[in-house]
Amino acid sequence: MQALFFDNRLSLQDIPVPEPSRGEVLIKLLYSAICNTDLEIIKGYMGFKGVLGHEFVGRVITESHPLYGKTVVGEINCSCQQCYLCLSGRRTHCEHRSVIGIAGRQGAFADFISLPAENLHIVPDAIPLPLAVFTEPLAAAVEIFEQLHMKPSGSVFIFGAGKLGLLVSMVARLHGFDYTTFDAVTEKTAFAFKLGINSRTIRELSQHEKAEVCIDCTGSPAGISLAMSHLWPKGTLVLKTTVADPAKPDLNSIVINEFTVIGSRCGLFSPALNLLERRLVDPSTMISGKFMFMDIINAFEAAKNPLNHKIIIDHNV
Amino acid sequence: MQALFFDNRLSLQDIPVPEPSRGEVLIKLLYSAICNTDLEIIKGYMGFKGVLGHEFVGRVITESHPLYGKTVVGEINCSCQQCYLCLSGRRTHCEHRSVIGIAGRQGAFADFISLPAENLHIVPDAIPLPLAVFTEPLAAAVEIFEQLHMKPSGSVFIFGAGKLGLLVSMVARLHGFDYTTFDAVTEKTAFAFKLGINSRTIRELSQHEKAEVCIDCTGSPAGISLAMSHLWPKGTLVLKTTVADPAKPDLNSIVINEFTVIGSRCGLFSPALNLLERRLVDPSTMISGKFMFMDIINAFEAAKNPLNHKIIIDHNV
Numbered sequence: 283m284q285a286l287f288f289d290n291r292l293s294l295q296d297i298p299v300p301e302p303s304r305g306e307v308l309i310k311l312l313y314s315a316i317c318n319t320d321l322e323i324i325k326g327y328m329g330f331k332g333v334l335g336h337e338f339v340g341r342v343i344t345e346s347h348p349l350y351g352k353t354v355v356g357e358i359n360c361s362c363q364q365c366y367l368c369l370s371g372r373r374t375h376c377e378h379r380s381v382i383g384i385a386g387r388q389g390a391f392a393d394f395i396s397l398p399a400e401n402l403h404i405v406p407d408a409i410p411l412p413l414a415v416f417t418e419p420l421a422a423a424v425e426i427f428e429q430l431h432m433k434p435s436g437s438v439f440i441f442g443a444g445k446l447g448l449l450v451s452m453v454a455r456l457h458g459f460d461y462t463t464f465d466a467v468t469e470k471t472a473f474a475f476k477l478g479i480n481s482r483t484i485r486e487l488s489q490h491e492k493a494e495v496c497i498d499c500t501g502s503p504a505g506i507s508l509a510m511s512h513l514w515p516k517g518t519l520v521l522k523t524t525v526a527d528p529a530k531p532d533l534n535s536i537v538i539n540e541f542t543v544i545g546s547r548c549g550l551f552s553p554a555l556n557l558l559e560r561r562l563v564d565p566s567t568m569i570s571g572k573f574m575f576m577d578i579i580n581a582f583e584a585a586k587n588p589l590n591h592k593i594i595i596d597h598n599v
Numbered sequence: 600m601q602a603l604f605f606d607n608r609l610s611l612q613d614i615p616v617p618e619p620s621r622g623e624v625l626i627k628l629l630y631s632a633i634c635n636t637d638l639e640i641i642k643g644y645m646g647f648k649g650v651l652g653h654e655f656v657g658r659v660i661t662e663s664h665p666l667y668g669k670t671v672v673g674e675i676n677c678s679c680q681q682c683y684l685c686l687s688g689r690r691t692h693c694e695h696r697s698v699i700g701i702a703g704r705q706g707a708f709a710d711f712i713s714l715p716a717e718n719l720h721i722v723p724d725a726i727p728l729p730l731a732v733f734t735e736p737l738a739a740a741v742e743i744f745e746q747l748h749m750k751p752s753g754s755v756f757i758f759g760a761g762k763l764g765l766l767v768s769m770v771a772r773l774h775g776f777d778y779t780t781f782d783a784v785t786e787k788t789a790f791a792f793k794l795g796i797n798s799r800t801i802r803e804l805s806q807h808e809k810a811e812v813c814i815d816c817t818g819s820p821a822g823i824s825l826a827m828s829h830l831w832p833k834g835t836l837v838l839k840t841t842v843a844d845p846a847k848p849d850l851n852s853i854v855i856n857e858f859t860v861i862g863s864r865c866g867l868f869s870p871a872l873n874l875l876e877r878r879l880v881d882p883s884t885m886i887s888g889k890f891m892f893m894d895i896i897n898a899f900e901a902a903k904n905p906l907n908h909k910i911i912i913d914h915n916v
Binding site for chain 2: 367372429506514522524531532533534535536537538539540541542543544546547
């Protein structure tokens with residue numbers, strides 16, 4: 283089969299179709315999408331070498347399995363279910379985990395992928411297939427609400443109107459609290475505004491404006507300092523992005539202001555699928571381009587353009 | 600009156616007795632103590648210049664006030680009670696606050712101090728006078744329990760068996776959870792052990808041992824990285840110390856492990872006074888030396904010795 287391999291450089295390679303291990307099923311890829319994490323990996327983040335890709339929708343082709351023929355999306359952390367972290371409800375942090383296309387496991391930029399059946403969720407019929415690739419990043423946005431009680435009376439600043447920032451904003455908008463999404467780039471705040479998101483450019487943010495919760499989706503070291511400077515004392519800063527060259531914030535500011543800083547990573551698929559199925563979150567206008575899988579190298583070039591949003595890969599042949 | 604003035608160097612100076620503003624009372628100092636924050640200030644932290652000292656017990660000498668003649672301790676943050684932070688229950692973070700001996704207000708290393716009456720707490724008779732100076736640092740230890748729900752089934756590592764680490768450990772010991780206090784210096788863990796604290800040296804900590812809550816009281820940039828490496832994913836790191844040269848932790852680790860990092864500063868005096876009055880926390884053996892106020896410059900030299908614990912200043916004449 284064809285697969286996009288990363289080993290210091292990206293190349294399409296012909297590799298064997300994976301053989302499902304015990305508990306796994308084989309999936310034919312239908313659509314996938316490029317995430318900022320993919321762009322960070324090719325800059326060196328995680329030191330991963332192998333087949334990239336972790337946002338996807340596919341069809342189960344293992345005939346012997348009850349999921350045969352179903353359209354599925356897959357949670358990206360594959361866990362042992364036996365260690366302390368698995369047994370204490372933290373399977374996404376399993377000490378022996380592999381992560382699809384990120385750590386120790388082949389990704390979804392390929393014709394086929396083999397995954398543990400327990401990671402899969404059937405995609406409701408009401409969700410158009412290309413939109414199902416948003417399940418994984420939308421789950422990551424919903425994870426903030428899983429970790430943090432955001433009061434209806436509160437105030438929230440979201441920094442960064444990129445792909446993740448827009449999804450976080452679309453979820454934030456469903457709640458009663460005041461929120462504003464900031465970006466340095468006017469085109470991005472204008473795009474967010476068209477999606478119905480309350481957005482402003484960072485230039486319009488005066489130094490005295492503060493929120494009880496600041497969410498950093500900038501993926502930029504400078505973004506975190508900015509977010510911290512607009513947080514009320516005893517407020518919560520949510521860190522959403524991992525980058526190859528991470529920021530190092532001033533700890534004295536955290537202690538003096540008694541900030542809470544919460545790292546936030548992958549989320550649960552069920553609430554994300556619910557929001558997509560109910561059309562409460564409609565990311566369709568976030569698709570900036572579609573490329574056939576054989577053209578995925580060019581798709582990566584398009585994804586690097588910061589004004590582009592989601593680049594979708596069409597695996598149908 | 601005599602006062603210990605800091606202006607790039609420490610000197611005893613003769614300055615006027617302060618005149619109480621509206622709402623303030625004049626206090627004759629009885630005992631005070633040197634805190635690590637004082638040692639950081641003379642290294643440049645906060646850029647403070649003026650009379651140092653914020654841990655004290657004294658007697659109210661303003662005859663017209665109902666507190667006249669009472670023995671009192673004082674919360675160190677003086678707030679406006681009118682700003683958003685004061686009105687939302689965050690008076691210690693008041694935007695217009697001054698902080699005794701730390702920011703914009705004369706400290707307690709003097710014959711007299713003037714303070715808002717609302718900051719004062721009467722010291723119960725059962726607390727020996729020199730021990731009352733521990734109210735402020737003990738309140739800072741109790742603040743962790745005010746901010747964070749530490750479950751009886753949990754596990755807690757405390758890093759640093761200095762003054763604050765010992766007080767945090769003494770409070771931790773009152774709860775049902777497993778806790779261990781670590782320090783690199785054998786003399787310090789041995790001293791903690793004599794106080795009944797479950798303590799080990801950092802050499803004895805294997806890299807696989809982890810806790811659900813790690814509390815950094817090391818006051819050292821390296822301590823924070825160490826604490827983070829012994830924290831379970833989704834665990835909570837409490838930062839307790841401010842230093843002139845702050846550490847800059849790896850943010851990727853916070854995001855990937857979904858750590859919560861909580862900055863923790865000053866606490867409430869009432870629960871601290873309760874613990875001292877009930878003798879549930881007895882810091883008397885933590886007093887490493889007593890100096891007369893006129894000898895305070897030498898007291899600072901003694902306080903700089905990391906093997907010394909609390910250095911007490913006797914203001915009685």
